[in-house]
Amino acid sequence: MIKRLFLAVFPHPMLTLILVLVYVLLTNSFGINSWVMGLVLGVVVPIATHAYWPDRPRTPKPFKLLAYMILVIWDILVANVKVAFIVLFRSNANMRSHWVVVPLDLKSPEAITLLAGTITLTPGTVSADLSDTGRCLLVHALDTADPEQEAKDIKHRYERRLKEIFE
Known part of the structure; x- marks a missing residue:
């Protein structure tokens, strides 16, 4: 009632x-x-x-979603400082810019959208494209020495948490 x-x-x-x-x-x-x-x-x-909104997605695990939002805000703050340091003190010759392919385990469109938005909101990275099958996300990283490690970091830091929240 x-x-x-x-x-x-x-x-x-x-x-x-x-x-x-x-x-x-x-x-x-x-x-x-x-x-x-x-x-x-x-x-x-x-x-x-x-x-x-007949088929609206339910708010899954709101406390985990709140914890995820706090993590993302923290990462945005830290990334702002890192990007400022790169812009102010590094030359273009020392820039290690790469395209990173992140294979996705997420199936929920809401979770994939949130992951792509998180990556784009974090300074230094931009979600550029989602594969036709929805299984890979193309990300541009401003400065990374190892693209494979960057993909693993994204999967561990963000995708794992989103999978707990949405699936």
Whole structure:
């Protein structure tokens, strides 16, 4: 009964949370008015669009997803410093730029999209293409000595965690 009521008010709880946070951040005001208006939007928009999401993916393992998001934010911060160091103190002759093919074990389109987005968000790497079969991801690395090790690092650091979350 309570679960049904909760889903009636919050049909997409993650979307509600994201809408509230985005609204508060966009208004750049952390007062009660911003939080209330964000909550109103966070409730009204998902209810109004609920009919258009019949096969929406469920939020799998939200605590593991939160831990993954914290890891990605940390990696983005560290990569920013590394890329700044490369840009400021290395010459182009010392740059070890490579294309890296990352074979994927992920099957969920949401997980593959999140992996590609994570790679692109992290400075120094860009997801360039997904194979036709969806089994390999082409990544450009700004500076890596060993492309195979870079692929292993991506699989271990990100893909393994996404597989735990989505599959």
